[in-house]
Amino acid sequence: MEKKIFIFASVIGTWRKEAKKFLFKETGGILIGYKDKSGNHVITHATGPGPNAYHGLTCFEADHKYCQSILDYIFDLTRGELTFMGDWHTHPWGALDLSSRDYKTLIELASDNRAKTPRPIIAIYRPEFYILCHSRKHDFAAYSLQYSSNSLETKSLDLEIINEISNYTLPVIDL
Numbered sequence: 650m651e652k653k654i655f656i657f658a659s660v661i662g663t664w665r666k667e668a669k670k671f672l673f674k675e676t677g678g679i680l681i682g683y684k685d686k687s688g689n690h691v692i693t694h695a696t697g698p699g700p701n702a703y704h705g706l707t708c709f710e711a712d713h714k715y716c717q718s719i720l721d722y723i724f725d726l727t728r729g730e731l732t733f734m735g736d737w738h739t740h741p742w743g744a745l746d747l748s749s750r751d752y753k754t755l756i757e758l759a760s761d762n763r764a765k766t767p768r769p770i771i772a773i774y775r776p777e778f779y780i781l782c783h784s785r786k787h788d789f790a791a792y793s794l795q796y797s798s799n800s801l802e803t804k805s806l807d808l809e810i811i812n813e814i815s816n817y818t819l820p821v822i823d824l
Contacts, residue, residue, distance in 0.1 A: 654770065654791055655685075655811050656692040661774075663695040664789070668739045668776035675709035676702070677738025679716045680770060681723055681731050690770060691814070694723060695737055708750060709738045735770030735793075745773050745790040747803055755803065759794050768793050770806065 660680070667676050678696035685691055696719045698704070699712025723731050736754065747755070751771055758769040772791040795804040 652688050652690070654690040654692065654806050654808050655814070656772075656808050657694075658810050658812050660692050660695045661789070661810060663697065664737060664739070664772075664774040665776070667697045668741070668774060671704050671739070671741075672776075673741050674704040674706055675739050675741060676704055677709050677736060678711060679720060680734040680737055680772060681720060682734045683731055690734055692734055692770075692772075693731055696720075707742070707748075711736070733766055733769075735766065735772070737772040737774060739774050739776055741776055743775055745775055745788060747771065747773070747792055751792075752803060755792065755794060756801070772808075 663678075667678065670676065676698050678698050680692050681694040681696070682690060682692040696716050698709070699715025701712040701715065703710040720733055735758065738751075751773070755769060755771050758771075759767055770791050770793050772789060774789045789808065791806040791808050792803045793806055795802045
């Protein structure tokens with residue numbers, strides 16, 4: 650059975666807010682959440698880039714100390730319930746495909762023992778200003794790694810935006 654990614658609407662709100670700050674430059678952060686009993690990913694929070702992030706026209710480098718401090722705070726606050734799930738970033742020029750740099754980042758995250766995420770997610774958000782200029786709806790895509798017998802490939806994932814989960818109270822965390 651194909652696993653899903655559920656993403657809280659508030660996470661999309663964070664993407665929109667951060668994208669507006671940097672307009673024609675890339676920005677991003679990390680994704681925080683958990684895996685449910687069925688093995689589905691549930692993304693509950695996203696950070697911004699941090700004060701020392703690098704924002705280029707076609708590349709982005711998060712402020713890793715900032716993102717790690719937010720992750721540590723949320724992990725401790727939720728007693729380990731919420732943890733690192735992957736990265737997100739914008740593609741202000743519209744492409745929702747993984748770049749070669751994105752693919753490299755996905756491989757690095759998967760092989761980083763500190764991340765403890767063998768199948769991390771990379772989400773790409775196409776900001777509204779691009780859409781307005783090109784008459785397209787806003788959009789996003791997510792990718793993970795697929796391990797096959799002899800190779801490692803990326804896999805496009807379906808995202809389902811949610812506002813709540815039955816019998817679950819989303820921890821309110823002021824970032």
